[in-house]
Amino acid sequence: MTDKREWPLWEIFIRGQHGASHRHVGSLHAPDAEMAILNARDVYTRRKEGVSIWAVPANAIAASSPSKKGPMYDPAEDKAYRHPTFFDIPKDVGPM
Amino acid sequence: MYAQMVKSEGPKDQDDPTKLAEFQARIDAGEKIEPKDWMPEGYRKTLIRQIGQHAHSEIVGQLPEGNWITRAPTLERKAILLAKVQDEAGHGLYLYCAAETLGVSRDEMTEMLLDGRMKYSSIFAYPTLTWADMGAVGWLVDGAAIMNQVPLQRTSFGPYSRAMIRVCKEESFHQRQGFDIMMKMCAGSPAQKQMAQDALNRFWYPALMMFGPSDKDSVHSSQSMAWKIKMNTNDELRQKFVDQTVPQAEYLGLTVPDDTLAWNEEKGGYDFAEPDWDEFFEVLKGNGPCSVDRIATRKKAWDDGAWVRDGLMAHAEKARAAKVAAE
Numbered sequence: 001m002t003d004k005r006e007w008p009l010w011e012i013f014i015r016g017q018h019g020a021s022h023r024h025v026g027s028l029h030a031p032d033a034e035m036a037i038l039n040a041r042d043v044y045t046r047r048k049e050g051v052s053i054w055a056v057p058a059n060a061i062a063a064s065s066p067s068k069k070g071p072m073y074d075p076a077e078d079k080a081y082r083h084p085t086f087f088d089i090p091k092d093v094g095p096m
Numbered sequence: 097m098y099a100q101m102v103k104s105e106g107p108k109d110q111d112d113p114t115k116l117a118e119f120q121a122r123i124d125a126g127e128k129i130e131p132k133d134w135m136p137e138g139y140r141k142t143l144i145r146q147i148g149q150h151a152h153s154e155i156v157g158q159l160p161e162g163n164w165i166t167r168a169p170t171l172e173r174k175a176i177l178l179a180k181v182q183d184e185a186g187h188g189l190y191l192y193c194a195a196e197t198l199g200v201s202r203d204e205m206t207e208m209l210l211d212g213r214m215k216y217s218s219i220f221a222y223p224t225l226t227w228a229d230m231g232a233v234g235w236l237v238d239g240a241a242i243m244n245q246v247p248l249q250r251t252s253f254g255p256y257s258r259a260m261i262r263v264c265k266e267e268s269f270h271q272r273q274g275f276d277i278m279m280k281m282c283a284g285s286p287a288q289k290q291m292a293q294d295a296l297n298r299f300w301y302p303a304l305m306m307f308g309p310s311d312k313d314s315v316h317s318s319q320s321m322a323w324k325i326k327m328n329t330n331d332e333l334r335q336k337f338v339d340q341t342v343p344q345a346e347y348l349g350l351t352v353p354d355d356t357l358a359w360n361e362e363k364g365g366y367d368f369a370e371p372d373w374d375e376f377f378e379v380l381k382g383n384g385p386c387s388v389d390r391i392a393t394r395k396k397a398w399d400d401g402a403w404v405r406d407g408l409m410a411h412a413e414k415a416r417a418a419k420v421a422a423e
């Protein structure tokens with residue numbers, strides 16, 4: 001049933017006006033990269049949401065596995081000292 | 097709503113009870129479920145139906161308004177309507193992409209719409225007879241859609257929630273441009289005001305039907321609400337819609353076509369007449385005034401576009417092969 005000639009899927013990343021990083025906004029189908037960027041313009045930037053578009057073939061993205069969430073992210077849990085709020089600096093010291 | 101009467105499937109025998117309990121706990125804790133996470137088959141299937149139906153509604157929903165683009169009364173109104181209809185195409189695409197993360201392709205969903213296996217909202221099976229209908233559709237139809245889509249931003253399935261956030265950002269413009277048309281017509285000649293009244297008369301009950309059957313007849317709700325696929329009951333949203341819309345009609349100087357409409361102090365909302373549910377079920381079965389035409393139009397667009405889709409794909413493959421050969 002699924003036509004093997006279905007247009008491939010692209011993941012779209014857009015950088016907004018204010019110099020922030022490209023952000024994933026969604027995906028779309030297109031025959032090639034050039035069309036993916038043109039389609040992304042129409043689908044994701046109708047209200048000047050961006051000044052730069054990246055289109056990445058969806059099958060080129062490697063993703064971490066949701067079932068390995070524990071071993072991946074738990075080690076950061078007991079390292080509160082990585083945050084500045086861990087340290088109490090007396091008011092007298094002034095801004096720091 | 098845009099997804100009315102979505103047949104829901106509960107947990108299945110083969111679902112591992114421990115995993116099911118963990119899954120429900122994640123939803124109850126407000127966590128988002130992402131495509132690669134474990135999910136019950138019933139959750140996945142119900143979501144494909146619901147998001148697919150929602151996507152189809154956005155796409156088919158372009159037709160009643162597209163009907164007036166070439167005949168808009170001014171160039172400005174034409175540009176606005178064009179932008180609105182283009183947004184609806186975007187909404188359809190966001191939603192198809194969300195559904196595709198569940199393992200169904202957009203082309204498959206399109207084929208299921210065209211051969212009747214999937215549905216679209218009953219509202220789009222009604223005709224748009226005059227320019228005032230563009231006002232009524234934006235005001236009432238997009239208004240009803242907003243009522244449903246705002247809470248769906250909190251739905252449990254991540255990609256659906258993100259699509260809804262995007263849609264909701266754009267939807268307010270749709271309703272306002274519709275109300276703006278209604279204001280203009282109601283401030284115009286008596287004949288123009290009559291057109292606005294006529295549009296309200298024809299769209300009032302179909303708009304109420306958008307929320308789906310009455311809760312007492314809504315068999316699919318409870319599982320979907322537990323899984324946060326559905327956030328409110330049909331009657332809750334319908335009541336909210338009526339309470340919000342009646343004062344707007346009064347502002348326009350129009351009469352809601354319901355003799356029984358009355359403010360109920362006790363419940364703090366309006367009492368109102370239910371739409372004709374027999375008509376609703378007929379429309380859902382594909383017997384609405386424009387049902388045949390809508391699907392025929394979509395099918396023609398799909399068939400006529402086949403050579404373009406294939407041609408662009410062939411061109412892309414050829415260009416890729418040429419590039420490889422040159423390297």
Ligand SMILES: [Fe+2]
Pocket residue numbers: 154183184187263
């Ligand atoms: Fe929409």
Ligand SMILES: [Fe+2]
Pocket residue numbers: 184238241267270
């Ligand atoms: Fe809309």
Ligand SMILES: [Fe+2]
Pocket residue numbers: 098154187241245263
């Ligand atoms: Fe919508």
